[in-house]
Structure formats: C-alpha cells, structure tokens
Amino acid sequence: MSIRAGILLVLCEADAYGLQIHGELEERTDRQGRINVGQIYSTLDRLSTAGLVQASGSTDDGLPLYGITPEGRSAAAEWLADTDVDSASSWSDLTFKVQLATSLGADPEALVDGYRRAWRRALDGASADPSPAGLARRRLADAALGWLSDLQALPGGLDGLRRPLRNERPRRGRRPAPTPE
Known part of the structure; x- marks a missing residue:
C-alpha cells in the first residue's frame, strides 16, 4: 500500500x-x-x-x-500501471489500488485488466509447484481473480463505483469565539 x-x-x-x-x-x-x-x-x-x-x-x-x-x-x-503481484504485499496492494482507482477518475478497466493478466501468470507459474507455498500462491491468485470478476459483475460495473470527492468539513477542535458582553 x-x-x-x-x-x-x-x-x-x-x-x-x-x-x-x-x-x-x-x-x-x-x-x-x-x-x-x-x-x-x-x-x-x-x-x-x-x-x-x-x-x-x-x-x-x-x-x-x-x-x-x-x-x-x-x-x-x-503507479497505476504497475500491476506486479510478486511481493508479499500483493493482496493488500491490489485491494488498495483497485478500490482507490475505481472510486476516483482513474481508468479502472485498464487497471483491472492488468491485474487480471498478472494474477493469471502467477496462477500458471504456481500450478507446477506442489509445495505448500505453491498451493498458497494458487489460492491467493484464485481469490484475486475471483474478487476482480466480482467487482466487474457489480451493477454498473467498475464505472458504477466512481464517486466525487467529499467537500464537507469535519468538526474541528476549535473553541467557540467568546461572545461580546
């Protein structure tokens, strides 16, 4: 992230x-x-x-x-174009970047397609590895591909997730101005 x-x-x-x-x-x-x-x-x-x-x-x-x-x-x-999934933080990077990009004005389709290709390569690479690490990598790739598919299947697709920045000000810790006597 x-x-x-x-x-x-x-x-x-x-x-x-x-x-x-x-x-x-x-x-x-x-x-x-x-x-x-x-x-x-x-x-x-x-x-x-x-x-x-x-x-x-x-x-x-x-x-x-x-x-x-x-x-x-x-x-x-x-940063948006980088869809590398070969690090220990691949899942958190994926979710952070996709959630942020789909809710803003970025091109979510290109990002999701890039991640889909990267996770498919990771799945293909892990398929030949019978070790516990290979199994974990396959499960993670399956989960990532499923999550990306679920996002695209939402009503309105990825474009339906976009929303503008909020302009409301949070209450601030200022003391009220003293009233004149």
Missing part, C-alpha cells in the same frame, strides 16, 4: 487539504483509522519538495489546499 501514490491519485481528482485527503483514503479503501493523519502531512511535505504537489490556495476557512503538478500526475499514472 502506497500512501504517497494514494495522495497523488486523490489530488488527480481535485485540489484538497490534508485532513480531506486522509478521509478520502480511509473511506475509499475501507481502512478506517489505520492511516495516521501526521503521515499524510509529512508525505505532502515530501511530495511538495519533490515537485509532485504544490500549494494551490486555501479553503474558505483557511485550510491550505494542495494541487498536483504534471510530474505528480505522471507519477500517479506510473
């Missing part, structure tokens, strides 16, 4: 502030409470230093907005 790439993908959709990005990542990937808000802000700082995001004004109530640069857009597209 790449928080860095997830932030870039959210910003490909629209400019956003840090806590909004945090909420979008958690909601869109079913990761409630697992992403540290501080990690979002430190990653935004690093992305800004790298020239992948930039300041783009502020909200009506003064929250700094971040926008994506052309280099950031390219980095997000590169």
Whole structure:
C-alpha cells in the first residue's frame, strides 16, 4: 500500500487539504483509522519538495489546499500501471489500488485488466509447484481473480463505483469565539 501514490491519485481528482485527503483514503479503501493523519502531512511535505504537489490556495476557512503538478500526475499514472503481484504485499496492494482507482477518475478497466493478466501468470507459474507455498500462491491468485470478476459483475460495473470527492468539513477542535458582553 502506497500512501504517497494514494495522495497523488486523490489530488488527480481535485485540489484538497490534508485532513480531506486522509478521509478520502480511509473511506475509499475501507481502512478506517489505520492511516495516521501526521503521515499524510509529512508525505505532502515530501511530495511538495519533490515537485509532485504544490500549494494551490486555501479553503474558505483557511485550510491550505494542495494541487498536483504534471510530474505528480505522471507519477500517479506510473503507479497505476504497475500491476506486479510478486511481493508479499500483493493482496493488500491490489485491494488498495483497485478500490482507490475505481472510486476516483482513474481508468479502472485498464487497471483491472492488468491485474487480471498478472494474477493469471502467477496462477500458471504456481500450478507446477506442489509445495505448500505453491498451493498458497494458487489460492491467493484464485481469490484475486475471483474478487476482480466480482467487482466487474457489480451493477454498473467498475464505472458504477466512481464517486466525487467529499467537500464537507469535519468538526474541528476549535473553541467557540467568546461572545461580546
């Protein structure tokens, strides 16, 4: 799971502030409470230093907005094109990336097709391996291919999963202004 790439993908959709990005990542990937808000802000700082995001004004109530640069857009597209399934985190990478991409403006069909090809190759490669590791790899590939098929079979298909960024502000911990006497 790449928080860095997830932030870039959210910003490909629209400019956003840090806590909004945090909420979008958690909601869109079913990761409630697992992403540290501080990690979002430190990653935004690093992305800004790298020239992948930039300041783009502020909200009506003064929250700094971040926008994506052309280099950031390219980095997000590169991340989406990578459908490697040869790592220990293949399943979590798959679910994070597909859930995020299908809910945003990315091309979900190309991503799902890329993953489908990668998991079929993994299944073919594991078919000749009678070891417990080969069995585990076959089961994981079967599960991934089944999950991808289930997503495509949903009413409206992959396009039916898309939704806009939310603009509602969470309640903030500010004290109310004192009333004049």
